[in-house]
Amino acid sequence: MSPIDLRRIRDEKMNQLRKGQNAYAESEELVRLMKRAIEKEKLPVQCDATSSGYWFIPLSSSKTS
Template sequence: MIISRKHLAKAKLEKIKKGYSAYAETEEVAQWIEKELATMDIPVHIDRTPHGYWFIPEKQEG
């Protein structure tokens, strides 16, 4: 079964919206997630490693 990278990125973005961390193996998926996060008000720490990208939601105070 072939899974679209965009579909995969959307699923990871949903996890981030719920407050969970998400991991992207490819730069393409990570770029799509970053692009979508830029349009939302969700503070996220992005840990870029040689093996992939971790998107970790930051806790909001208040």
């Protein structure tokens, strides 16, 4: 997969996170790009590693009881 394709996929997954939706990535390069973008935007996201890939789960800024 070319770097341009990975950046396009990263952008789509980042849009999912901004909307409060979970995002999944299995390629190490895509995970690296995602982590870098999340850190740059300071998005509150939990990253869960599984044996098959990574789940990026947005954290709500305010939790309701």
